[in-house]
Amino acid sequence: MGIIDRIILSIYTLLLIVLALGVIMLSLRLVSLEIIWTSLSYIYGQWEAGLAGLVFLLISLRLFFAGIRPKNRRDTIVHHTEMGNVHISVSAVENLVEKVTRIIRGVRDAKISVVHDEQTGLKISIRASVSPESNVPAVTSEIQQRVKEYIKNTVGIDAVEISIIVENISNDFKPKQRVK
Template identity: 65%
Template sequence: MGIIDRIILSIYTLLLAFLSLGVILLSLRLISFDLVWTGISHISGHWEAGLVGAVFLLISIRLLLAGMRSRRIKDTIVHHNEMGDVHISLDAIKNLVEKTARHTRGVRGVKVRVNLANQGLKVSLKAVVSPEVHVPSVSAELQKRIHEYIKNTVGVELVDVEVLVENISNDFKAKQRVE
């Protein structure tokens, strides 16, 4: 549940607490039923009251869906064994891919995106390489190392390892002359 949902939930809970307090006071006859009935009769026929009701209905639906969303395990790979299920998140796989890519000779930086495809995983890399390396060789080595590492570590076949060489880094900086 995000921060906006938590704020909405706090306000919603506070309003429901006031409503509950009103019902308790009404049931103990500390508030006159005629006073409540008069207040309700003034609401009848006003579109503003309907708008407030619609807003509360939408908030209720949003909070219900937010609660359901947080309970489900999303973006994971599931391994079944005799002891139960093991869920491996795509973020964990992304971290493994980043580690493997950064330890590849000639790679200066990398951005990784991992998606779950129908047949397996798809990994997309945006890499920055050194100017002294052969780019096709580094790309092929990256693909091979990532494919083998994920297969051996996670036990999942990768469908596709896509490498985009986004930039070729310059390690040296031009020295400025002082005059």
């Protein structure tokens, strides 16, 4: 459940608490029944009340389906071998791709995003900053080739799509992270 759904759920829960307190007060005769009937007679025929009811219905349905819907995104990649299954986390693949891109000459910085889907396979998106003295098509081609080979040799799966976006061509030097 996302952050927006959690905020909506919190507000919705508070409104249900108020409604529950109202029912408790009615059942204990702390509130007069005439007050409730007067309030309900005011709502009768008001389109704004119907709109508010529709909003609450839609919020209820959204929260209901958000609670029962399974997550589509898999956090692991399953590699089938003769001896059994190997689960590799998507963040591990992102770290491998980052390691490969940072050692390529001409790459200043790289941000990696990896998405794995059962039907489409592995998709890698790289947002890179390159140095101005490098040949951008050659650098991007080398990134794609090295990433594909490294993922195939290390993880044992083929990357279906490797897309590269050159965000910046810059002289700004950011020190490369060392792998310990």
